[in-house]
Amino acid sequence: MFVVTVTYTAPLDEVDRWRPAHGEWxxxxxxxxxxLMAGRQPQSVGGVYIAPGMRAAEIDLLLATxxxxxxxxxxxxxxxxxxxxxxxxxxxxxxxx
Numbered sequence: 001m002f003v004v005t006v007t008y009t010a011p012l013d014e015v016d017r018w019r020p021a022h023g024e025w026x027x028x029x030x031x032x033x034x035x036l037m038a039g040r041q042p043q044s045v046g047g048v049y050i051a052p053g054m055r056a057a058e059i060d061l062l063l064a065t066x067x068x069x070x071x072x073x074x075x076x077x078x079x080x081x082x083x084x085x086x087x088x089x090x091x092x093x094x095x096x097x
Contacts, residue, residue, distance in 0.1 A: 001053050001093065004063065005045040005081045010073035021067035034062060036093070046074060052093070056080060 008015050026049075029035040035051045051059055059078060068074035083093050 001081055001083050002049075002051040002059050004049040004051060004059075005041075005077045005079075005082065006048065006068065006074050008044070008046050008068075008074050012044055015068065015073045018067045018071050018073055024063065025067055029062070046085070065093075 026035065026038045030038065033052065034054075036052055038047060038049045040047050051062075054062075056078075063069065063076045063078070066074070066076070069076065086093060
């Protein structure tokens with residue numbers, strides 16, 4: 001499983017230009033369960049995604065298609081982890097680590 005942080009590297013007016021395409025990209029990935037959740041960080045500095053288990057090379061290829069990255073307004077930082085402890089009802093995530 002992966003936690004991905006997104007950091008904007010351009011002024012917000014440039015980021016906002018690509019926000020609709022980025023939103024469509026996120027919605028598609030969530031619908032296909034390639035991302036489990038996504039959200040904004042406070043202070044409009046970027047965002048955070050949670051992605052299920054896949055090979056590290058696959059997550060890198062996937063993130064390279066983010067319209068924010070393609071258009072040079074954000075960068076990603078990826079942390080891989082193995083879920084061991086979780087709240088009741090989220091046990092299926094353990095097998096996705």
